[in-house]
Amino acid sequence: DVKVTQSSRYLVKRTGEKVFLECVQDMDHENMFWYRQDPGLGLRLIYFSYDVKMKEKGDIPEGYSVSREKKERFSLILESASTNQTSMYLCASRGDRMGQPQHFGDGTRLSIL
């Protein structure tokens, strides 16, 4: 089974802090994704990566950056956290074959105070 592991289930940080959310997958997947989930808005794509050191902006990249130095690890960075970044963050990975689903981690519930 695919395993996608997010470093924290719950995280509380202060406004202005630099925040790192880590995600690791164990299936040698090329593609990795970061989403945020807010009530009534579904999941929205922040960034994705289709290879090491490659990244693409999603629909809501403002205020975020990402890093993919190794194939199995994809980090989401909040450069200067703000209260409107309080949300549920979900990481996913998938392989390259058509029809393969994205496999998700358990999510990180981030609160910015």
Added chain:
Amino acid sequence: AQKITQTQPGMFVQEKEAVTLDCTYDTSDPSYGLFWYKQPSSGEMIFLIYQGSYDQQNATEGRYSLNFQKARKSANLVISASQLGDSAMYFCAMGDFQKLVFGTGTRLLVSP
């Protein structure tokens, strides 16, 4: 641009009954995939079923089936014989080779 619409914010069903969760989509791409995910209150996203745009037959996975009507651009999820453990949020998504676009979800409550 691709768009997914789930018009039912909440649905109720009694245990052992069947339920249909609606999903319509919009895309100009000739090739795409449609996915359904379940999200229990614990938060993890669980993949349920996939339908490719060129697949002739509707996808089925156990108690889940996808009613795919390409001309109507709909991809409804049918859950047969509902169980209490089916209570969750359900998300429809569509995507190409890389990205997925999600709907806003439908909350399903199964009562005894």
